[in-house]
Amino acid sequence: MLYQDDLKWIAKTSTELNTVLQQIARYADLAKRHKGDHDYIEQLHQQVEIASQSAQALVNRVTSKILDNASDKTLPPSGTDASAPVAVSDTPEAIDSRTSIPSQIVILNPEGGRELILIIDDEPEIAEFASTILAEEGYKVIIARDGFEALKIFQQIHDQIGLIILDFFLPVMDGDAVFEELKTIDPSVNVVLSSGFAEQNKIGAMLAQGLRGFIPKPYTREKLLEQVGSSIEASRRPIQ
Secondary structure, three states, X not given: OOOHHHHHHXXXXXXXXXXXXXXXXHHHHHHHHOOOOHHHHHHHHHHHHHHHHHHHHHHHHHHHHHHHHHHHOOOOOOOOOOOOOOOOOOOHHHHHHHOOOOOOOOOEOOOOOOOEEEEEOOOHHHHHHHHHHHHHOOXXXXXXXXXXXXHHHHXXXXXXXXXXXXXXXXXXXXXXXXXXXXXXXXXXXXXXXXXXXXXXXXXXXXXXXXXOEEEEOOOOHHHHHHHHHHHXXXXXXXXX
C-alpha cells in the first residue's frame, strides 16, 4: 500500500514533472520560431530526458508498492506483527531524483560545510576567481558556462542549491531570461545578479520579481563574500 510519505513524494515529483513538461513546450516553441536553433533543440532534448527519468521514477515507486502490497497478503513469519508496514527500499531512480547529485555535475570543495552555490558565468577567469574564494570559505561550488547548462543542473538539484550567482550577459540566453526560467522551476530561488554592464530597468524588474541582490563587476573578495553572506542570511528569514 502507499503510505503518507509515498503520497507526498508522488505529489512533489508529479509537480516537478509538470514543470518540466511546460518547459518542453516552451523550448519546442522557441526552436520552431528560431527555425530549429541548435541550442534550443539541445535543451529540448535534455528536458525530455529529465521528464522521462522523473516519469520512470514515479512508475517504479508505485509499482514497487503494488508488488509489496501483493506480497503482504501472504502469512507473515512467526513472531512478526502483521499490521506493521513492510519497509521497501527506494529504487535507484527515486533516490537519484530526490537526494543525490548526479556524477556528471562537478562540485568544487564537495566536502565543504557551507551552502552549495551555483555560479553561472561564461568568463572562465571570473568563474574561477569566484569559485576559488567561495571554496576557501567552506562553500560547495558548481560552475555553469551558460543558461542552458545552469537550468539543466538546477532542474535536477534545485532543492540543494543555496544561492545562484548569475551573470547578466550570457550566450543565447541573457541573465533576465535565465532568471525567469529559474523561477519557473522554483519560485523561491535565491539569485544574485553579477555584471559589469546591465540595463537598469531590467535589473529593477528582476529585483521586483525577487532578485536577492546585485554585485557589480569587477568585484573584490570582500564584496563577493559580503553579498553572498547577506543573501543567504536573508533567504533564511521567515517572510513577515
